[in-house]
Amino acid sequence: MEGWMMIGPAEGLALVMLIALIVYALLGGADYGAGVWDLLASGPRAGAQRDLIARAIGPVWEANHVWLIVVIVLLFTGFPRAFSAVMTALHVPLSLMLIGVVLRGSAFAFRSNDPSEIARRRWNPVFSIPSVVTPVLLGAIIGAIATGEPGRIVEAGGSVPFFSTWLRPFPMVVGLFALNLFAYLAAVYLTLETTDPRLREDFRLRALASAVTLGGVAWVVYWMAKTDAPLVYEGLRHEAWGGPLRYATGAFAVSAIAALWTRRYHLARLAAMIQAALILWGSAMAQNPWLVPPHIDVAGSAAPPIVLKLLLIALGLGSLILVPSLVYLFRVFKGHTFAMGRRDEFGAIRANSR
Amino acid sequence: MAMSLGFHILFAAAGIALPLMMAVSEACWLRTRKPVYRVLAQRWAKGAAILFAVGAVSGTVLSFELGLLWPGFMEFAGPIIGLGFGLEGFAFFTEAIFLGVYIYGWDRIPALAHWVAGVIVAASGALSGVLVVSVNGWMNTPTGFRLDDAGRAVDIEPVAALLNPMAFPEGLHMTLAAYAATGLLVAGIHAILLLQDRENPFHRRAMGISLAVGGVAALLQPLSGHYSAQMVARTQPLKLAAMEGQYQTERRAPLRIGGFPDPATRTTPYALEIPAGLSILAHNDPNAEILGMDAFPPENHPPERVVHVAFQIMVACGLAMAGVSLWGAVAWLARRRAPTGTAFLWALAAVAPLGMLAIEAGWTVTEVGRQPWIIQNVMRTSEAVTKVEGLWISLATYTALYAVLGVIVVFMLLHQFRRSPRVEELVVELAEEAR
Numbered sequence: 001m002e003g004w005m006m007i008g009p010a011e012g013l014a015l016v017m018l019i020a021l022i023v024y025a026l027l028g029g030a031d032y033g034a035g036v037w038d039l040l041a042s043g044p045r046a047g048a049q050r051d052l053i054a055r056a057i058g059p060v061w062e063a064n065h066v067w068l069i070v071v072i073v074l075l076f077t078g079f080p081r082a083f084s085a086v087m088t089a090l091h092v093p094l095s096l097m098l099i100g101v102v103l104r105g106s107a108f109a110f111r112s113n114d115p116s117e118i119a120r121r122r123w124n125p126v127f128s129i130p131s132v133v134t135p136v137l138l139g140a141i142i143g144a145i146a147t148g149e150p151g152r153i154v155e156a157g158g159s160v161p162f163f164s165t166w167l168r169p170f171p172m173v174v175g176l177f178a179l180n181l182f183a184y185l186a187a188v189y190l191t192l193e194t195t196d197p198r199l200r201e202d203f204r205l206r207a208l209a210s211a212v213t214l215g216g217v218a219w220v221v222y223w224m225a226k227t228d229a230p231l232v233y234e235g236l237r238h239e240a241w242g243g244p245l246r247y248a249t250g251a252f253a254v255s256a257i258a259a260l261w262t263r264r265y266h267l268a269r270l271a272a273m274i275q276a277a278l279i280l281w282g283s284a285m286a287q288n289p290w291l292v293p294p295h296i297d298v299a300g301s302a303a304p305p306i307v308l309k310l311l312l313i314a315l316g317l318g319s320l321i322l323v324p325s326l327v328y329l330f331r332v333f334k335g336h337t338f339a340m341g342r343r344d345e346f347g348a349i350r351a352n353s354r
Numbered sequence: 355m356a357m358s359l360g361f362h363i364l365f366a367a368a369g370i371a372l373p374l375m376m377a378v379s380e381a382c383w384l385r386t387r388k389p390v391y392r393v394l395a396q397r398w399a400k401g402a403a404i405l406f407a408v409g410a411v412s413g414t415v416l417s418f419e420l421g422l423l424w425p426g427f428m429e430f431a432g433p434i435i436g437l438g439f440g441l442e443g444f445a446f447f448t449e450a451i452f453l454g455v456y457i458y459g460w461d462r463i464p465a466l467a468h469w470v471a472g473v474i475v476a477a478s479g480a481l482s483g484v485l486v487v488s489v490n491g492w493m494n495t496p497t498g499f500r501l502d503d504a505g506r507a508v509d510i511e512p513v514a515a516l517l518n519p520m521a522f523p524e525g526l527h528m529t530l531a532a533y534a535a536t537g538l539l540v541a542g543i544h545a546i547l548l549l550q551d552r553e554n555p556f557h558r559r560a561m562g563i564s565l566a567v568g569g570v571a572a573l574l575q576p577l578s579g580h581y582s583a584q585m586v587a588r589t590q591p592l593k594l595a596a597m598e599g600q601y602q603t604e605r606r607a608p609l610r611i612g613g614f615p616d617p618a619t620r621t622t623p624y625a626l627e628i629p630a631g632l633s634i635l636a637h638n639d640p641n642a643e644i645l646g647m648d649a650f651p652p653e654n655h656p657p658e659r660v661v662h663v664a665f666q667i668m669v670a671c672g673l674a675m676a677g678v679s680l681w682g683a684v685a686w687l688a689r690r691r692a693p694t695g696t697a698f699l700w701a702l703a704a705v706a707p708l709g710m711l712a713i714e715a716g717w718t719v720t721e722v723g724r725q726p727w728i729i730q731n732v733m734r735t736s737e738a739v740t741k742v743e744g745l746w747i748s749l750a751t752y753t754a755l756y757a758v759l760g761v762i763v764v765f766m767l768l769h770q771f772r773r774s775p776r777v778e779e780l781v782v783e784l785a786e787e788a789r
Contacts, residue, residue, distance in 0.1 A: 059458040062410055062450040066443070072417050073443045076428050077436020084425040091422055095748050098418055099755060102411045106759055109407030113400060113766060303433035304510050310437055311512075318444040325451045332455060332463060 009309050010302035013078040014291070016315060017071055022280045024067035026185065026273055029178070031061045033186025035104060035131020036179065037206060038124070048199055050124075056193045058112055059333040063326065065105065078308055081301035082291040086141075089150030093137050093166045100134030103127075132179065139178025143171035146229040146283070151292040170221075170228035177217045181276055184210035188256070188272045191265045192337040204260055207268070211257050218279075231293055235286025242286070249278040266338075361756040362412050363717055364710055365763065369405040370483045370529065371536030371567065372398050373453075373476035378563050380469050394560055395472075396460070401767055402475070403457050408763050410450065415752070422748065427728055427738035430507060431492075434499050437512035438489045445482035449475050483532065484525040491520035494720065495589045496729050519589050523582040524720070530571045530578050531716065535709025537568020538675055542706020545699040552694060562692035565702070568709070569679035575672055580635065587636035590730065591645040592654065593723040596661040598632055599625065600646045606630040607644035612666060615658045620648075622662070656725045664718035671705075671712035678705045 034053045041049040076083040087094065107126035111119060144150055144166040153165060165171075187207035191200050225233040236242045252275040259268035289297045302308060376398035383391035417439075420428050452474040459468055492498075498515030499507040544561035548554060587594045594600070599615040599622030600607060609632045613625025630640040637644075647655055678701045685693035728735040 059454040062407060063447065063454055065410060065414070066447045066450050069414055069417055069446070070443050072414075073436070073439045076417075076420065076432045077440055078433075080429045080432035083432065084429040087418070087422050087428075088425050091748070094418060094422060095751065098415045099751065101414055102755060102759065105411035106408055106762070109404050110762065110766060113404055303436070304508075307433040307436065307510055307512055311440055314437060314440050314444075318441070318447075322444060322447055322451075325448055329451045329454055332459060 008299075009305055009312055010078070010298050011289075012312055013074060013302070013308050014298045016312070017074045017078070018281070018284050020067050020070045020074065021284075022277050024064070024071065025181070025280055026276060027060070027064035028067055029135065029182040029276075030185040030189055031057045031064055032104075032131050032135045033179075033182035033184065034190065035128050036183040037186060037190070037203070039128035039132060040206075043202065045199055045202060048196070049202060052190060052194050052199060054108075054112065056190060057108075060329065061105075061108065063329060065101075074311070077311055078303055079291055079296075079298070079301045080303060082296050085151065085154040085292050085296055086145065089154045089165055090141050090144060092162045093141050093144070097134055097137040097141065100130040100137060104130035104134060135179040135182050136172075136175035139175035140166050140171040142178070143174025143229070144168075145292055146174070146225075146232050146287060147171065148229075148231065148293040151290075151295050154292070155295045168228075170224050173217065173221055173224055177214070177221050180210060180214045180217050181279070184214050185272055185276055188260070188265075188269050189337075191260075192269060200265075204263065204265075207272075208257065208260050211253070211260065211272075215253065231290065232283055232286040235288075236282060239286070242282075245278060245282045245285075249275055249282065252278065360714060360717070361760055362409070362416060363713060365405050365409050365412065365760075366483060366486075367528075367532035367710070367713055368536045368539075369402060369409045370476075370479045370532040372402040372405060372540075373472060373479050374533065375537065375540065375563055375567050376402060377469065377472040377476045378567065379559075380472055382559075382563070384465060384469060390555055390559055393556065394563070397560075399457055399472075403453065404763060404766050406449070406453050408759060410446075412756070412759070413446070419752070424728070424738045427733065430733060430738075431729065434496075434507060434510050434512060434515045435489045435492050438485050438492070438516050441516075442482045442485035445478045445485060449478040449482065452478070480529055480532075483529060485516075487525045487528045488516055488518070488521035490720065491522075491524045492516075492518045493729050494518075494524075494593075494724060495520045496732050501732070520585060523578070523585045527575070527578045527582045527716075530575045531709070531713050533571035534568050534575055534672075534675055534679075535713055537564045537566075538572060538679070538702070538709050539568075539706050540564035541568055542703045545702040545706070548694060549696070549699050549703070558692060558694065561694075561702075565679075565682055565692065568675075569682050572672070572675040572679040572709075573683070576676055579669070579672060584636060587644075590724070592647065592650045593656065593661070593719075594636065595645060595647045595649075596656050596658040596723055597665040597719060598644075599658060599662040600632065600644055601648060603643065603646040603649050605633065605641050605643050607632040607636075607642075609635060613662070615662050617658070654726065656723050661719055661723045664715040664722065668712045668715040668719060671708035671715065675705050675708055675712070678702060 034057050038050050038053050041047075041053075072083075075086075103126050107123045107130075111123035111127060113119075147168075147170055149165045153161070184207060187203050187210055190203040191207060194200050194203075222233070222236070225236075236246060252271045256268050256271035256275055259265070259271055287293065289299065291298055291301060376395045379391050379395040379398060382388070383395060452471040455463070455471040456468065456475055459471065463471075492515050495518045496515070497518045498511040498513070500509040502508045541561050541564040544557045544564065547557045548561060551557065583594070583597075586597070598607075599610055599613055601615075601620040601622070606629065608627035608629050610622055610625035610627055613622040615622045632644055633642040634640050636642065647658060678698075681698060681701065682693055685695070685698060724730055726734050726736070728738045
């Protein structure tokens with residue numbers, strides 16, 4: 001515990017960034033995942049599935065999206081060297097990802113603005129296809145950074161290759177992992193968004209399927225990290241916390257599947273969220289203290305302490321407004337996913353006891 | 355980047371002003387319980403939602419573009435101005451949250467809470483605009499740091515950078531510009547619709563509210579512009595010289611209206627000159643000395659033709675808007691109801707697009723007027739740009755993306771106006787609401 005008490009402002013800011021990134025994955029990521037299920041909507045209830053997705057993400061996706069902007073702003077304010085290196089070395093995938101962000105966000109807004117059937121048919125692919133591509137690129141960027149290749153290229157100076165830093169097996173697998181993770185989270189959340197038992201069953205099956213594939217992809221990522229991202233692999237394998245963290249992640253993954261299997265959706269949602277948070281937390285801890293390995297670390301790329309302190313103060317004061325606002329937003333629009341479920345669970349308990 | 359910003363600035367301006375108009379309209383509804391105000395607030399909220407979504411994603415692109423295109427600038431400036439961006443992030447976050455509450459919360463939360471959510475959207479939108487503009491102010495008048503011998507920034511004070519000399523005048527000018535341009539643009543569109551259907555209560559009220567918001571801002575804007583110009587005269591004399599086409603340093607410098615600077619003869623012919631006007635406006639003293647462009651080394655000169663012409667356009671548009679607003683205010687006060695005379699409606703329609711034009715022109719003045727610097731007297735634009743090859747591919751892609759997006763947004767917004775109810779539809783709508 002003492003280690004935590006003594007962290008400096010740079011580490012503190014890095015920690016805030018990591019938390020913001022995790023929240024983005026849990027909320028904004030799931031909005032992307034919902035777009036995946038929009039694309040894959042099938043069966044007799046395809047239309048109902050799409051409606052449910054639109055209703056679920058409509059009020060909150062913009063606020064969820066801002067978490068990504070928070071991460072970026074903190075990165076360029078707090079760690080300007082790391083920001084500049086990432087933006088230079090990964091110019092191409094970042095640009096492509098941004099195009100995805102723009103297309104998906106605008107298409108969603110346009111679609112909800114005009115409920116006619118023509119508009120829906122016109123905007124749906126522009127919404128759902130980037131929902132698949134963007135998470136892959138996001139994952140690929142994070143995977144590429146973990147390999148240390150972009151860091152080496154920036155350090156060496158000279159020209160920056162367009163594709164060789166990220167269009168490689170490891171970053172692509174990490175990209176698929178991100179996509180799978182987001183889709184899994186979305187499916188789990190969506191089980192709690194509807195009162196229609198058939199619709200709920202649709203998303204339960206989707207959640208179970210994506211949980212299983214997620215396990216497979218996770219294994220491939222871990223196995224490839226041994227050669228491609230040794231820093232992360234070694235951290236997860238040999239650090240004192242590596243073992244417990246891996247087992248805890250696994251335990252929550254299994255609990256989520258078990259809860260889905262037995263239709264305990266609230267439990268499943270909680271377990272899946274902790275599972276996802278632990279995955280990100282673990283990979284970040286394994287890479288600690290490097291922001292852009294192998295040369296740029298937290299302490300070395302941090303802005304002057306006064307900047308970091310002011311930023312942390314601003315963050316603290318800002319959260320005083322932000323946290324109650326967010327709680328209010330989610331209470332107004334996501335309250336039903338708590339209350340309704342509770343009623344349902346009681347119903348289920350009563351049904352079982354009979 | 356310029357293209358992205360040029361796009362972003364217009365939609366951001368509309369995104370700042372529309373929430374205010376929608377909150378005013380909802381306040382009218384809460385007071386009078388006339389459903390037309392509620393319909394109006396909902397229409398504007400829809401417009402605000404589209405603009406916000408596009409603003410959010412184009413803002414994301416911009417935050418990345420800062421690094422993608424200007425890594426040199428951000429590495430230097432990030433720590434100094436990051437506080438402004440950080441606070442802006444919060445304001446933006448608040449706006450996103452409460453816009454969600456507002457749009458999807460009709461009839462779900464108490465009416466007063468809903469209205470407060472709208473007010474928060476309007477306030478945080480304006481605040482985030484001010485904060486972003488303060489960063490631009492810092493680029494014009496960089497403060498809050500010291501350069502060491504190696505050219506690195508030391509002794510950084512982010513608060514001082516945020517409160518740089520141009521932050522307040524620019525923030526005020528831009529916020530008023532957003533209200534004036536958007537308010538009068540919307541008022542102009544409803545004026546055109548009123549010309550066809552004079553007694554339509556929907557368009558009457560829509561024009562009334564947007565004219566009130568836009569007109570007040572347009573009337574205040576010349577004062578804010580005068581204040582900004584005085585600050586420019588004090589902090590960036592070269593930019594002022596370029597704006598005014600002032601080649602020679604002189605006392606009793608004239609104010610030039612129109613004209614086209616000629617670098618060969620170093621004069622600005624074809625201008626209407628008001629003797630000593632510039633000295634008076636800039637320094638409140640007819641004998642004040644105005645530094646001309648000759649007082650500065652030529653390699654630091656901005657392209658004076660662009661700057662001067664853009665400045666003239668901005669001032670002309672602003673004055674036209676203020677004039678029509680004054681007309682509207684006098685007529686409104688005289689008759690105690692929003693003016694709907696044919697001549698006035700035509701005038702309103704004529705000035706409708708000028709606000710957006712003035713915003714672009716004003717932005718050109720402040721940006722091109724600072725060239726060749728990206729940070730005044732500290733960093734040249736060429737030092738800040740990315741070294742990534744094939745930059746034009748990115749630029750072309752972003753430009754195309756924004757062009758497409760812009761067309762779609764304009765189409766969507768016009769669609770909103772076309773759907774504006776005619777009298778008989780409104781009656782139906784009212785009947786439905788009464789039920």
